[in-house]
Structure formats: structure tokens, C-alpha cells
Amino acid sequence: MDLDPVALTTLLAVAALAGWVDAVVGGGGLLLLPALLLGAPGMPVATALGTNKLAAIAGTSTAAVTYARRTKLDWAVAGPAAGLAVLCAGLGAVLAGAVPPAAYRPVVLVVLLAVAVFVVARPRLGVVAQPQRRTRVRMVAAVAVAGVGVALYDGLIGPGTGTFLVLAFTALVGADFVHGSAMAKVVNAGTNLGALVVFAAIGHVWWLLGAAMAVCNVAGAMLGARMALRRGSGFVRLVLLVVVLALVVRLGYDQWVG
Structure with missing residues (x-):
């Protein structure tokens, strides 16, 4: 496959964003x-995913390192979740071709709408930390939800x-x-790694294009992580x-028109 200069430039710009x-x-x-x-x-589609x-793994890893250097990460939750995420994302990638999009889109839509309502209805959620919620049961639940x-x-x-x-966190x-968001980057790096290994093993990665986009993705990730740390939780909530x-x-x- 070949790309014309305009298409390549557009993809690199989108990768940074x-x-x-x-x-x-x-x-x-959602963008890339x-x-x-x-x-x-x-x-x-499998090659696009791979x-x-x-x-993405370049960007999420860079963001995770940036967050880790500037804020305290809850490794007791993020670490085990990331380890599980490598395995479970790999399993998801193996099963990707067997699940038709029509089967999951309605469920994901309902979940996303519920998330939007939940965040709007609870304006204090995530704006201020609530350490009293960090019980053993909730930590295990967070690891299971995120890592599996x-x-x-x-x-x-x-x-x-x-x-x-x-x-989830x-x-x-x-x-x-x-x-x-800092914990999410650690786990997201694990999910990207697990899926990438599977897609690479079956030959569905365009390495040269992916490497070029990775450089731009890293630049965007560094800027985004620093901006989130500087501007705080209210900014992250809005985004x-x-x-x-x-x-x-x-x-x-995609469900009703595309």
C-alpha cells in the first residue's frame, strides 16, 4: 500500500492529536x-487496528512515564491491572474477528450514555480525591474491571x-x-502491548507508517500529559x-447511518 503526501501528512497530524x-x-x-x-x-480493518x-503504545507509554515523574501513582492498583491487561487485551485481539460490530455497538452506546449522565450528575466526581473509597474490595474490583x-x-x-x-479508577x-488518568495510561500501555503482539504475529501491522505515527503520537502525548497535570482535574473532566x-x-x- 502507498500513501500520497497529503494523506500521510494528515495521518501524522491526526496521530499527534x-x-x-x-x-x-x-x-x-476515536480519531486515529x-x-x-x-x-x-x-x-x-485488522491492519488498521494493529x-x-x-x-498508541508509544504515546501511552510516554504519557505514563510523564505522569509517573510528576505525580504519585497508585501502583498497588495500576500494576496488577496492567499485568492482566496485557493478557486480556491479547485475548480480545484474538477474538476480534469473531464478534460482529452490530453485537457490541448498542451495548457500548448505552454504557457511554450512562457514563455521561453519571459524570454530569456527580460534578464532584474526580475533581477531588476520595481516599476513603480505596478499600481492599474496591481495589480488587478496579483491578478486575480495568485489567480484564x-x-x-x-x-x-x-x-x-x-x-x-x-x-473505573x-x-x-x-x-x-x-x-x-495517570493510572489509566499505565494500564492502557499494557492493553496496547497485548493487542499489538497478537496483530503483529498475524501480520496485521504496517510497521513503517505505524512508526512514523508513533513519533507524532509521542509528541502529542507529552504535551497532553503536561497540560493535564498543569491545568488539573476540572480540565480533565471537561475533556x-x-x-x-x-x-x-x-x-x-456507525450503528444507524454508516
């Missing part, structure tokens, strides 16, 4: 996957993974949005709502 979105609150795949499918006509993972449930989703589908992870263990609504519109279009 996706890195920024992913670093702040997740959901960069459609851009890959539109910018490289004829690219198999190439997206190559770019969301990781499987990432391998199967992808877009919105980081958003679901941020919500804020709602279950009382992290504020900045620390929840979260915008991304969730954009995901709802995109999936709704």
Missing part, C-alpha cells in the same frame, strides 16, 4: 482509526478504552481525574465529557 487526547483522558482511537481507514483505502496499536473487562474491550474494539479506565477507588459525547455520536452514526 490522538496522542494528546489519549494522554489527557483517553479516546484517541477512522483516519487510517479513510486515509489508506483498501487497508484491512497499526493504531503501534502508534476494559482490556478485553480494547483488544476487541478499542476506541474509548482510556476513557473507561479513567472512570475515579468511581471505584476515589482517584481524582489527574491521578485516574472527558467531550470525548464521551463524541464517542456516542460516532458509534451512533
